[in-house]
Amino acid sequence: MSNLLARFAENAFWIARYMERAEDLARILDVNETFARESTGAADWQPIVYLNSDEKRFFEKHGAATAEAVLHYYVLDDDNPSSIRSAVRAARDNARSLRHLISTEMWRQLNVFYERLTRLGPPDIEVSNLAKLCTNIKEACQTHAGITDGTLLHDEAWLFYNIGKYIERADQTTRLLDIKFQYLRAPAGDERFLDMSQWNALLQSVAGYHAFVRVHPHGIRTEDVAAFLLTNLDFPRSVALCVETVDGLVGDLHNNFGLKLDRRIARALTDLAAGLDERNIGEIMRTGVHEFIDRVQLQLGILSKEMHRGFFASH
Amino acid sequence: MNELGSRGGVFDGYDADGFFCEMFGTATDPALYAEPIRARLAQMNLASLRRRARDAERELYNLGITFTVYSESDAIDRILPFDVIPRIISRDDWARIEAGVIQRVRAINLFLADVYGPQRILNDGVVPRDLILGNNQYQPLMHDVRPVHGTFAHICGIDIVRDERGAFMVLEDNARTPSGVSYVIENRHMMLRAFSDLLDNTQIRRVSDYGLRLAASLAETAPNAAAEPQIVLMSPGVYNSAYFEHVFLAREMGVPLVEGRDLVVDHDIVYMKTTAGLERVDVIYRRVSDDFIDPEAFDKTSMLGVRGLMRAYAAGNVSLVNAIGNGVADDKATYAYMPRIIRYYLGEDAVLPNVETHICRDAAGLAYTLDHLAELVVKPVGESGGYGITVGPQASADELAACRDRINENPANYISQPLVRLSVCPTLTATGVAPRHVDLRPFAVTGRDTWVLPGGLSRVALREGSYVVNSSQGGGSKDTWVLE
Numbered sequence: 001m002s003n004l005l006a007r008f009a010e011n012a013f014w015i016a017r018y019m020e021r022a023e024d025l026a027r028i029l030d031v032n033e034t035f036a037r038e039s040t041g042a043a044d045w046q047p048i049v050y051l052n053s054d055e056k057r058f059f060e061k062h063g064a065a066t067a068e069a070v071l072h073y074y075v076l077d078d079d080n081p082s083s084i085r086s087a088v089r090a091a092r093d094n095a096r097s098l099r100h101l102i103s104t105e106m107w108r109q110l111n112v113f114y115e116r117l118t119r120l121g122p123p124d125i126e127v128s129n130l131a132k133l134c135t136n137i138k139e140a141c142q143t144h145a146g147i148t149d150g151t152l153l154h155d156e157a158w159l160f161y162n163i164g165k166y167i168e169r170a171d172q173t174t175r176l177l178d179i180k181f182q183y184l185r186a187p188a189g190d191e192r193f194l195d196m197s198q199w200n201a202l203l204q205s206v207a208g209y210h211a212f213v214r215v216h217p218h219g220i221r222t223e224d225v226a227a228f229l230l231t232n233l234d235f236p237r238s239v240a241l242c243v244e245t246v247d248g249l250v251g252d253l254h255n256n257f258g259l260k261l262d263r264r265i266a267r268a269l270t271d272l273a274a275g276l277d278e279r280n281i282g283e284i285m286r287t288g289v290h291e292f293i294d295r296v297q298l299q300l301g302i303l304s305k306e307m308h309r310g311f312f313a314s315h
Numbered sequence: 316m317n318e319l320g321s322r323g324g325v326f327d328g329y330d331a332d333g334f335f336c337e338m339f340g341t342a343t344d345p346a347l348y349a350e351p352i353r354a355r356l357a358q359m360n361l362a363s364l365r366r367r368a369r370d371a372e373r374e375l376y377n378l379g380i381t382f383t384v385y386s387e388s389d390a391i392d393r394i395l396p397f398d399v400i401p402r403i404i405s406r407d408d409w410a411r412i413e414a415g416v417i418q419r420v421r422a423i424n425l426f427l428a429d430v431y432g433p434q435r436i437l438n439d440g441v442v443p444r445d446l447i448l449g450n451n452q453y454q455p456l457m458h459d460v461r462p463v464h465g466t467f468a469h470i471c472g473i474d475i476v477r478d479e480r481g482a483f484m485v486l487e488d489n490a491r492t493p494s495g496v497s498y499v500i501e502n503r504h505m506m507l508r509a510f511s512d513l514l515d516n517t518q519i520r521r522v523s524d525y526g527l528r529l530a531a532s533l534a535e536t537a538p539n540a541a542a543e544p545q546i547v548l549m550s551p552g553v554y555n556s557a558y559f560e561h562v563f564l565a566r567e568m569g570v571p572l573v574e575g576r577d578l579v580v581d582h583d584i585v586y587m588k589t590t591a592g593l594e595r596v597d598v599i600y601r602r603v604s605d606d607f608i609d610p611e612a613f614d615k616t617s618m619l620g621v622r623g624l625m626r627a628y629a630a631g632n633v634s635l636v637n638a639i640g641n642g643v644a645d646d647k648a649t650y651a652y653m654p655r656i657i658r659y660y661l662g663e664d665a666v667l668p669n670v671e672t673h674i675c676r677d678a679a680g681l682a683y684t685l686d687h688l689a690e691l692v693v694k695p696v697g698e699s700g701g702y703g704i705t706v707g708p709q710a711s712a713d714e715l716a717a718c719r720d721r722i723n724e725n726p727a728n729y730i731s732q733p734l735v736r737l738s739v740c741p742t743l744t745a746t747g748v749a750p751r752h753v754d755l756r757p758f759a760v761t762g763r764d765t766w767v768l769p770g771g772l773s774r775v776a777l778r779e780g781s782y783v784v785n786s787s788q789g790g791g792s793k794d795t796w797v798l799e
Contacts, residue, residue, distance in 0.1 A: 002545055003589035005571050096553050100565035100572045104378060111379050156590060259591055311590045 003257060004156040008101060010312035011094040012157040013164035016148075018091035020165050022084045023141035024172040025074060030134035031205035033067075033127060045070035051179045052082050071125040075133070084137060085117045103151035106144070113140045156257050163249045163307065170242035171300050176205060177229050178293045199225050206237045223285050230292075231278035239296060240276040246303070247273065253311075262310045268303045272296065324357035325364060326741065331750045335481040335738040337402050344481060348405040348798055355513055356400065364743055367509045368399045374508070380501050382556045382786075395498055396791030401506065401513075402740045402753060402773040409520075409797045412475060412483060412757060413767045415667030418657060420471045420759045423490055423644045425660040427467035430643060431457040441659050442652050446676070450649075451697070452642025454605065456612060459629040460638070463536045464763050467638035470529075470600075471759040472496075472771075475667065477738035484735070485667045486754065488653070490645040491637060492602050495772040495792075496758045497563035500525055502794040518799035520769035525758075526567025528766055529600075533568075535762030536634045537597040544597035546570045547587060549578070551603050551619045561602055575603070580623030583630040599624075600636045608639070647696040647730050648674055670735055676727035684722065684731040688715050691731040692782075693722065706782060708734050737782055740793065742775055752776045754784050755795065770795035 004012075032048060046065040049058045054073075057080070062069035077083045081090075092114045099107050124133055145165075152158050180202045199220045203209035208228065215232070216224045232238040247269045253259040275296065284292045331339060338353060340346030372394055375381070381392040404412070429436050430447055431454075437444045447453055472493030474486045503522050507514065530546060537544035550561035552574050565572035571587065578596065579586050586593035601608060607617040612625035627633045643649060649656075651672040654665045673680035673691070684691060688707055695703040705718040722729045739750035757771030773793040774784035784790040 002571075002587075002594050003591040005573065005577055006588045006590050007574075007577055008571070009590045093553075096558075097572075099379070099562040100548075108378050112377050115377075160590075253590075257591070 001155075003259075004160070006312050008098055008157060009160045010308070011098045012101075012160040013307065013312070014094045015091045015098065016161045016163075016165035017168040018087045018094070019141050019144050020168040021082070021172065022087040022091070023138055024169070024176075025082070025084050025087070026134045026137040026141070027205045027207070028176065029071065029074060030131060030138075031201050033130050034201075034204070047179050048074065051175055054080070054082060067127050068125075071127075071130065072122070075125050076120060076122075085120075088114050088117055098157070101157055103147070105151055106147050109140075109143055109147055113144070116140075156253070156259075159249050159253050159257075160307075160311070163246050166242040166245045166249070167300055167304055167307075169237055170239045170246075171297065173206060173229055173237050173239050173242070174293045174296050174300075176202065177226065178290055181226075181289045181293075196220055203228075208235055208237060211235055223281060226285065226289055227278060227281040230284065230296075231276050231281055233278070240273075240278070243269065243272045243276060259311065262306055265303065265306045265310060268299045268306065272299045272303075275299075325359055325361055325748045326353070326357050329741055329748055329750070331739050333479065334736060334750060334752075335477055335479050336750065337404075337477075337738055337740040337753060338400070339741075341479075341481065346403070346405070349403040352401070352403060352513065352517060352796070355515075361747060364399060364748075368397075368743055371399060371505045371509045372397055375501070375505060378501075380497075380559055382559060383554070384556070385554070395786050396777060397502060397505065398742050398751075398775055398777075398791055398793045399506070399509065400741050400743060400748065401794045401796045402755075404755075404770060404795060404797045406798050408483070409769065411666065412755075413769075415475075415483070415485070415665070416471075416473050416757050416759050416767050417765045418661065418663065418666050419473055419485065419488065419653070420468060420761055420765050422653070422657040422660050423468050423471065423488065423641075424466055424761065426656050427490075427638065427641060427644050428462075428465045429660075431460070431467075431640065436656070436659055439659075441655055442649070446648055446652075447643050450643050450646060452605075452640065452646060454640030456625055456629070457638065457640040461631070462638050463538055463634055466536060466761050466763075468641055468644065469532065469536065469636040469638075469761050470496075471761070472756045473667075473759065475755045475757065475771075476670070476735050477755075479736045479738075481738070483667055484670050485650075485653070485665075486670055486735070487647070488645040488650060489756070490641040492604065493756070493758065494557045494560050494602075495756055495774075496525060496768065497560040498792050499758070499768065499770065499772050499795065500567075501563070502792060506794045517796075520797040520799060522768055522770060525760075525768050526564070526569075528768075529564070529760050530568040530570070532760045532762030532766070533598045533600055533634075533636060536636060538631050538634050539597065545587075545595060546598040546600065547573045547578075547596050549573050549575070549599050549601040549603055551607070555602075557602065564600070575618070575620045578621045578624075580621060580627050583623070583627045583632050585621070585624065585627050585633045596633060598634045598636060605639050605642070608635075647672075647694055648676065648727075651730060670732045673731045675722055675729040675731065680731075681722070681726045684729070685719060687731075688719060690733065692734050693718055693729055693731045695728050696730055697728065702787070704783065706734065709780075709782075734782070737776075740773070740775060742777070742793075744777075744779075749779070751779070752782050752784065753793065769797040 028048060045067050048070050049055050049065050058073055073080050075084050078085060080086060092110050095102060095107060095110050200209060203212050212228050228235060229238055231240045233241050235241060250265060254261050335341055338349055375394045375397060381394050384391045384393055436442050437447060468490040470493060472489040475483050476486045477483050500522050533546050534544050547570055548561055548565040550558060550572055561572055573587055577587050585596045587596050603619050606614045607619045609620045609624040610617045611622045628635050651674050654669055657663060657665045673683050675681045675684050691707045693705045705714060737752040740753045741748045742751040753773050753775045755771050755773050758768045760766050773795045774790050775793055776782060776784045777791050778789050
């Protein structure tokens with residue numbers, strides 16, 4: 001069997017990234033409404049804008065980060081490349097180029113999902129309807145993941161798909177953690193019972209609250225939350241688990257399909273894995289979560305760029 | 316009223332109005348073979364038919380079995396309208412069509428090999444030399460190419476119509492990149508889902524193995540004796556209106572769906588760009604037209620082609636499917652000579668006759684056409700998709716005058732034919748089941764030998780009284796059932 005066309009590898013990679021992005025964004029919007037409200041009585045929507053480093057483009061369009069403006073910008077806005085609708089459209093565009101390789105069921109679900117998103121209007125993103133909408137979006141993304149898992153041949157395209165998915169997931173988790181850390185300076189004193197709602201919201205957004213509590217039944221400490229999302233190797237959305245998964249998939253590209261791995265890919269993966277060792281968490285907290293996350297994001301960026309250079313770019 | 320049987324139920328009041336009906340035949344020649352299907356259909360009520368039709372069209376849309384229409388700001392996915400009442404072809408009728416199509420494809424391939432070779436048929440004066448050499452589809456570069464097995468038209472679509480007596484005749488040959496086969500197979504899938512009860516105990520010829528047959532034929536045309544030749548399907552890309560069909564063909568054959576930018580020619584060998592570097596390509600089923608396939612050889616501005624492809628082709632290092640320059644064989648003017656072409660190469664009469672054709676480049680043909688304009692159908696020779704056609708009997712005085720001016724301006728660009736009173740098929744319409752005109756495009760696949768997909772695409776003119784079945788002109792399609 002011949003190797004995968006370089007363009008298709010890129011399409012597979014980006015279908016997964018965009019769908020993962022859409023799901024994570026739906027989680028963030030949902031949780032922001034539901035849980036961030038508890039502490040102050042009114043949900044603050046501004047962090048969402050910073051989470052995606054969109055402040056410049058957002059404030060060119062909107063005067064203030066009201067619920068209405070932020071939700072429109074991140075759910076419906078076709079001009080905003082990081083809106084859910086844009087992400088799903090981009091996933092569908094990539095899937096369109098790959099239609100002959102993916103299953104009919106996979107295409108059909110994505111096609112119907114996007115069609116549904118195009119029909120959404122302002123009433124659908126009113127705060128009172130938001131939880132329902134986000135649940136639907138999350139479920140559609142998970143249906144996509146399930147159909148993919150159940151129907152996509154485990155060939156090269158599958159590997160690139162999953163590499164894209166886990167790089168994106170790692171990236172989204174770091175963004176989420178980073179923004180919360182920038183907004184929530186850890187208070188002094190016994191922090192275990194302080195400002196729980198914020199940590200709660202963070203964990204809820206990655207559907208990790210109950211998992212966290214099972215691992216840490218005695219209260220929420222900043223360091224434990226950071227460790228859970230960064231270095232834990234059991235939680236599906238932790239950065240360490242994502243990186244470990246990517247490492248294995250990249251190895252399969254070489255072992256099963258004979259692809260040459262550039263040293264830079266191997267080095268980025270080794271550096272990432274070393275930094276995410278759970279024994280490092282004390283060090284991470286001392287030097288600063290934000291600084292550490294900056295480094296992780298840089299390395300994820302290098303990894304993504306090297307995937308492009310090594311496999312997607314025209315030879 | 317019920318002499319043909321089963322004219323009740325949804326067929327209550329159905330009247331083919333003197334046309335040959337694909338479901339009922341004629342009063343003197345009733346379609347007995349269709350009786351079991353007719354009886355089952357008649358029992359269904361209109362509401363059920365409509366519900367199933369709606370579900371089927373919705374599903375076609377969800378599955379993305381669509382073509383895309385672009386406006387300035389928007390891209391709209393449309394389905395080819397699908398009519399749920401199948402068109403039935405008897406075993407005997409199919410045997411005749413199949414033989415006629417195979418004969419025609421053989422003649423077309425021999426003709427192309429001759430035209431781009433010794434040109435015997437031109438030297439013998441059977442076909443006028445300037446009709447071929449002066450045709451803008453004629454590609455002199457093809458004199459350097461010897462396609463494997465002498466096959467030029469690997470995939471052929473022959474448009475067939477049926478007159479009021481039920482006689483089949485060929486209306487048009489499509490030997491360049493005929494499209495529509497994906498709808499044949501997808502329509503069948505849709506019918507099997509929506510009307511499984513209609514197919515009970517009915518043996519119809521299957522169409523689902525088209526992809527495997529096609530892949531096997533393409534492999535036969537590989538230029539080098541590669542055990543497993545690398546076949547690719549080459550598309551202009553996602554914005555092409557037939558993109559779904561390209562997806563379909565690549566998927567059914569299990570081959571990469573490439574674009575020009577994925578291929579590169581080095582030392583007259585074609586490669587595709589993979590994750591592991593360049594890999595050799597042996598056979599290209601291209602759905603990019605001649606003009607755009609190689610900017611070095613043809614249109615310099617083409618972004619869809621591959622530079623150097625024609626060199627690789629002439630060097631015998633890659634097979635192009637269909638060959639380049641086939642347009643000289645399926646041109647509407649060449650069409651008029653097809654019965655003579657068949658006799659010349661095969662020494663046989665055409666199994667499927669032509670529709671009588673007047674060539675306006677000939678003085679006699681021009682005079683006849685202008686004298687009988689109101690009775691004739693006038694077609695430009697180079698167009699496809701039903702564009703530019705004037706149907707005399709249905710045209711206004713102004714339209715006829717405009718047509719006359721166009722012919723006088725450039726007679727060689729036109730042919731005329733008598734209006735064939737096309738057969739009809741019961742079709743679900745807003746006002747119930749009513750007759751609508753249909754044609755048939757069987758698809759022939761040729762590697763070493765020719766195989767014809769049983770049935771083909773039945774196109775239906777959905778507008779009442781219309782004879783134009785093209786999708787760009789309000790046409791839809793039906794599933795075509797060839798009985799065992």
